[in-house]
Amino acid sequence: MAKKQSDYLVGGMQPLTMIDFPGRLATVIFAQGCNLRCRFCYNRTLLPDRASEMLSWTSIIDFLKDRQGFIEGVVFSGGEPCRQEGFIRALEQVKELGLETALHTNGFYPGPVITALKLRLLNYVAIDFKTSFERYEELTGSSIAEDDFIAMLREIARAGIGHEVRVTVHPDIVDESEIMKIADIVADCGIEKFVLQRFQHGEALDKNLRAISSLGLKQINLIKLRQRFPDFEIRGDQTQGEIVSKLKFG
């Protein structure tokens, strides 16, 4: 049976990034539409299923063909890249151009992620762990299927590809004890890289989220996290990041 032509909906593109796909020069594709409404989200134009200004998938493929030999990979970000029917075909088309692929996902679509892993269509996966499972609905507007999410983390860890699980830190979203419980779940799944990133105040959906200047974690917990993961990174907090980078074990 002929493969259905992808009608993957794209709300925007960043032609070049050196940070979203570790070790690769890459283009970022922002999928249109998201199933969640996270209080800290600043991608509001990407949230509706359709927008007045979208890029055609054909124009994306043409752009990538022009950059062959220059860029090394494509990052599927969003919005939520896995919820569209054309996701797997879009990955295949990018792979057919000889490019590597990275995925940034909210973790609500374990099925497509696991399918893509089995088909070897992904080279890097970054998953957001939004908050403790009990608070998902309060933060995102949707509850999450805990067992499926954990099963997906295990598959990612087993896949032998680069990966990270990241938590956006704000005391109104996830407190320190919840961060430590999340870290336990993630480590038990075999995930190697754990990232804590500071909430960046700006265009967040919830205007009541106050800005924070630091992650504010206790030093003892930074040490525990550094011990727990082969790779533990702090983003957006230079002071706590330096503490972590100076910790050496084994």
Ligand code: SF4
């Ligand atoms: S932050 Fe939340 S609402 Fe915004 S794009 Fe990501 S998953 Fe969707």
